Amino acid sequence: MQKDKEQEGNMQTETPQTMKAIQIHTYGGPEVLVYEEVPRPRVAPGEVLIRVCAAGVYPGDWYRRSGYTNFPEADRPPMSVSLPFIPGSQVSGIVETIGSGVSAFHEGDAVYGLLRFPGEVPAECYAEYVTAPAFDLALKPASIDHLHAAAVPMAGLTAWQGIVEHTNLSAGQTVLVNGAAGGVGHFAVQLAKARGARVIGVASKRHETFLRELGVDVFIDYATTPVEQEVRDVDLVIDTVGTMEYNSLLLTLKHGGRLVWIGLRPLKNGMGTEYAEAGVTIEKIQVRSNGAHLAEIGELINAGRVRVTIDAVVPLAEARKAHERGEAGHLRGVIVLHAAE
Ligand SMILES: NC(=O)c1ccc[n+]([C@@H]2O[C@H](COP(=O)([O-])OP(=O)(O)OC[C@H]3O[C@@H](n4cnc5c(N)ncnc54)[C@H](OP(=O)(O)O)[C@@H]3O)[C@@H](O)[C@H]2O)c1
Known part of the structure; x- marks a missing residue:
């Protein structure tokens, strides 16, 4: 009896090995975005594991999902990523686990970032959890929620690097x-x-x-x-x-x-x-991940000098609708996937 209780207790504290995420098994229309159970990522040295609250969506996500069929053949980037893959490059969430060698962030920090960009494979942000290089992250601006913060990394860094850096x-x-x-x-x-x-x-x-x-x-x-x-x-x-x-x-x-x-x-x-x-x-110009630049954008947001606009919020499980909205065009601001509070 005592042993059963102990086993039950251990099971309750064990970290789940899986999570829900959107995966792409074949290139195509928005219907190829499938919500399913996948292995939960493990944190590596120099990284943190983030519990995703929101993930930003941008045109490159649907270009890649379709296999770049909207590009002339000669201009298509190499399809180096192997199927299936989890899309998404930008996130706002809570630090769950700290990898070795990371001192800039702590468990429980609210962070946001454009992850591993540009990279050959997407950073897998359309998910409940994602790992992130600490260098790519900044603390989420305190004046905005996770939905608004997830709208910033890709578009905000592109504009910031275009106007301030270049x-x-x-x-x-x-x-x-x-x-x-x-x-x-x-x-x-x-x-x-x-x-x-x-x-x-x-x-x-x-x-x-x-x-x-x-x-x-x-x-x-x-x-x-x-x-x-x-x-x-x-x-x-x-x-x-x-x-x-x-x-x-x-x-x-x-x-x-x-x-x-x-x-x-x-x-x-x-x-x-x-x-x-x-x-x-x-x-x-080509945008690239940079937590320090994001921290500067965050200061402008907190000072009320930059306002973040969300075009639409869509539940993570319904990412298909986010891509349908994106491909319809005429966006005002950024589309965001809502994963958790
Ligand atoms: N180089 C990089 O590193 C980098 C980084 C991020 C994004 N990008 C690329 O940059 C592009 C824009 O990204 P985004 O996230 O800003 O896209 P977006 O949110 O879809 O914005 C595009 C905007 O252009 C407007 N538009 C459409 N046709 C137009 C026209 N003929 N003249 C003027 N405005 C027009 C659209 O609305 P209205 O038509 O209603 O005005 C929409 O507001 C995408 O191709 C994306 O892949 C590149």
């Missing part, structure tokens, strides 16, 4: 943000305003009030106004939409101006040289 934007300069209401765009607008720039936001009409509230000085509805005919003398274009076949937004730049291109497809050979002759430069 360019030397100064007060009084003019920035044009194309795709201004989307995940990256809405952070880019606010980061440019925070640096004292004049901001032109390009989006569809439905986002005008939202973007004016975020601080855009000039709003342009791309459906009714040809931007390249209306705008001149821009110092910096942040383009989250255009392709590099030919980018008409280059015509809006002043001599010495710069276009930062945030898209997945590679730059066409020779593009740099071609536009150097016109006195403007073009730079494709």
Whole structure:
């Protein structure tokens, strides 16, 4: 009897070996996102195990899910990841276990991060638990909940690295943000305003009030106004939409101006040289994980200078609906999966 009780007690404290997660067994439409039981990840040296409260969703998640079929064949990245895999690169949650060598975080800390990005395999954030390199994490901004925090890492870091790290934007300069209401765009607008720039936001009409509230000085509805005919003398274009076949937004730049291109497809050979002759430069950037940069964004959020917008919250088990929403387009902010409180 006594022994039975002891066994029962031991079973109750044992860590479960499995968890629920979304897995992709075959490339295809949103229906290939399957909610099922999988092994729970184990923490390695330099990492922490996070109990996921929320996971952010971004366009790369559905590009990868579909096997990049929306890309021209020549531009498709190598499909190095083996099936099945758990998608997702960004998370907000609670530190459950600390790996050896980690001193920056403690059990119970609320953290957020873009994990192992860019990497050949996704960081597996569409799950109840995920392991994360400590370097990729920052403490969650205290002023926002996990749902809002999960919306920040990918889009916020892309905008921050594009505006703060890659360019030397100064007060009084003019920035044009194309795709201004989307995940990256809405952070880019606010980061440019925070640096004292004049901001032109390009989006569809439905986002005008939202973007004016975020601080855009000039709003342009791309459906009714040809931007390249209306705008001149821009110092910096942040383009989250255009392709590099030919980018008409280059015509809006002043001599010495710069276009930062945030898209997945590679730059066409020779593009740099071609536009150097016109006195403007073009730079494709690739976001990367960085906990220190996230901590800086967190300070701006806590100070009320950057507002995080969620387009939709979807339960983790119904991730399919999140991808359906994403692929319908016209996002305002970021889609988030809700995993736990
Ligand atoms: N380089 C990198 O490291 C990096 C990092 C993150 C994301 N990305 C890529 O960057 C792109 C944007 O990401 P995101 O998360 O911001 O996407 P998103 O949230 O879907 O935002 C895209 C925005 O563009 C607007 N839009 C669509 N067509 C437009 C047009 N012709 N002119 C102006 N705006 C238009 C959409 O709404 P409206 O049409 O209603 O205005 C939407 O608000 C994706 O391709 C993503 O994969 C790259």
